[in-house]
Amino acid sequence: MNNYNILTINPGSTSTKVSLFKNNELVFEQVLRHPAEELNAYATLLDQYEYRKEKIESFLEEKGIKLTDLNAISCRGGLIGPIPSGTYAIDEALFTRLSTDVVHASNLAGIIGYNMAKELNIPSYITDPVTVDEMAPIAKVTGIPGVRRKSKFHALNQKAVARRAAKQLNKRYDESNFIVVHIGGGISIGAHELGKVVDVNNVIDGDGPLAPTRAGSIPVESVIDLCFSGEYKSAQEFKEFVSQRAGLTAYLGTSDVRDVQDMMEQGNEEAKMLYEAMAYQISKNVGAMATVLRGKVDAIVITGGVAYSKQFIRLLKERIDFIGEVIIIPGEEEMLALAEGALRVLRGEEAAKTL
Ligand SMILES: Nc1ncnc2c1ncn2[C@@H]1O[C@H](COP(=O)(O)OP(=O)(O)OP(=O)(O)O)[C@@H](O)[C@H]1O
Numbered sequence: 001m002n003n004y005n006i007l008t009i010n011p012g013s014t015s016t017k018v019s020l021f022k023n024n025e026l027v028f029e030q031v032l033r034h035p036a037e038e039l040n041a042y043a044t045l046l047d048q049y050e051y052r053k054e055k056i057e058s059f060l061e062e063k064g065i066k067l068t069d070l071n072a073i074s075c076r077g078g079l080i081g082p083i084p085s086g087t088y089a090i091d092e093a094l095f096t097r098l099s100t101d102v103v104h105a106s107n108l109a110g111i112i113g114y115n116m117a118k119e120l121n122i123p124s125y126i127t128d129p130v131t132v133d134e135m136a137p138i139a140k141v142t143g144i145p146g147v148r149r150k151s152k153f154h155a156l157n158q159k160a161v162a163r164r165a166a167k168q169l170n171k172r173y174d175e176s177n178f179i180v181v182h183i184g185g186g187i188s189i190g191a192h193e194l195g196k197v198v199d200v201n202n203v204i205d206g207d208g209p210l211a212p213t214r215a216g217s218i219p220v221e222s223v224i225d226l227c228f229s230g231e232y233k234s235a236q237e238f239k240e241f242v243s244q245r246a247g248l249t250a251y252l253g254t255s256d257v258r259d260v261q262d263m264m265e266q267g268n269e270e271a272k273m274l275y276e277a278m279a280y281q282i283s284k285n286v287g288a289m290a291t292v293l294r295g296k297v298d299a300i301v302i303t304g305g306v307a308y309s310k311q312f313i314r315l316l317k318e319r320i321d322f323i324g325e326v327i328i329i330p331g332e333e334e335m336l337a338l339a340e341g342a343l344r345v346l347r348g349e350e351a352a353k354t355l
Pocket residue numbers: 154183184185186187212255256257258259304305306307308309331332
C-alpha cells in the first residue's frame with residue numbers, strides 16, 4: 001500500500017493548528033498562536049490569509065519539512081452553505097465559495113491549503129465542514145414562514161467521535177444511533193441516526209445551551225428588545241457579542257471552565273449557578289435529542305475540551321445517564337479526522353465530492 005504524507009490545517013479565531021500525518025499516524029502537531037496585537041492589524045478575517053500562510057510555511061521550514069514531500073493537504077472546512085457530509089476536493093468553485101463572505105476562521109484553511117497545494121501540484125481537500133447538513137426536513141421548521149433552522153456545528157469532530165464510539169461498541173456508524181455532545185467554546189448536541197445528523201443545535205447563530213463564549217438560545221422578545229435598545233451600534237456588533245463574548249464570558253469574564261471551577265471552589269455563587277445552568281441546559285437538549293431518536297440511543301458521546309472535567313461530567317450524568325450508555329471522548333479528533341478524510345480518497349476507498 002502507498003504511503004501518503006498529509007498536511008492538515010485547522011484555523012481557529014486566535015490560532016492555526018497544523019499537523020503532519022504519515023497516512024493516519026501523527027508525525028507532529030503544532031498550535032501556531034496568533035496574538036491579538038498581530039491579528040488586530042487585519043481588518044477582516046480574509047485579510048489574515050497571507051499572514052497565516054506565511055506562519056505555516058515558516059514553521060514547516062524551521063521544522064525541516066520539505067513541502068515537496070507532501071502528497072496532499074487536508075483542511076478544516078468552514079461556513080459554505082449546506083452540503084452533505086464527506087471529503088471534498090478543493091477546486092476553483094469550492095475555493096470561490098470558501099473565499100466569499102468569510103466570517104469564520106475555518107474558511108481560511110481551504111483558502112490557504114488550496115493555494116499551497118496548487119504551488120506543489122498536489123490535491124487539497126476539506127472534510128465535514130461546519131455547515132454539513134443532514135437535518136431532517138421536520139427539524140428545520142420554525143413558527144415563522146421562510147425562517148428555517150440551519151445546520152452549523154462541530155461536524156468534523158462529531159462525526160469522528162461517533163465513528164470511534166461505534167467501533168468501541170463493535171457496530172457500524174451507519175447502523176447506530178448516538179447523541180453526540182461537543183462541549184468547547186461553543187456547544188453542539190447532535191442526534192446521529194444511522195450515520196446522519198438528523199437534528200442539531202446551530203452553534204454559530206445562537207441556538208442551544210449557553211456556552212463558554214456563546215449565548216445559546218435566548219427568548220426572542222428579549223432579543224428584539226436588545227436589538228432596538230441602542231446598546232449595540234450595528235447588527236454585526238450584536239452578532240459578535242452573541243457568538244464571541246456571551247455565555248460564561250459575559251458573566252464571569254472568562255471562557256475557561258477551569259477558571260470557573262476555581263471560582264466555585266472559592267465560594268463564588270454566581271459561578272456555581274452558571275456552571276450548573278450550563279450542565280442543566282446541555283442535559284435538557286440531550287433529552288430532546290433522545291426523543292428525536294425515539295429513545296433508541298446506543299450511546300451518548302461527550303467530547304470537546306470540557307469533557308476533560310470529571311466534575312462537569314458527573315453533573316451531566318446525574319440527569320442523562322438514564323437515557324443510555326455514556327461514552328467520554330475528551331478533546332477533539334479534528335486533525336486525525338482531516339487526515340483520515342483525505343486518506344480515504346487517496347486510497348480510493350471513497351470518491352472526493354465536488355460542489
Ligand atoms: N481539564 C479541563 N477541565 C475543565 N475544562 C477544561 C479542561 N480542559 C479544557 N477545558 C475547557 O474546554 C474549553 C475549550 O474546549 P475546546 O478546546 O474544545 O474549545 P475550542 O476548540 O476553543 O472551541 P470549539 O470546540 O467550540 O471549536 C474551555 O472552556 C476550557 O476551559
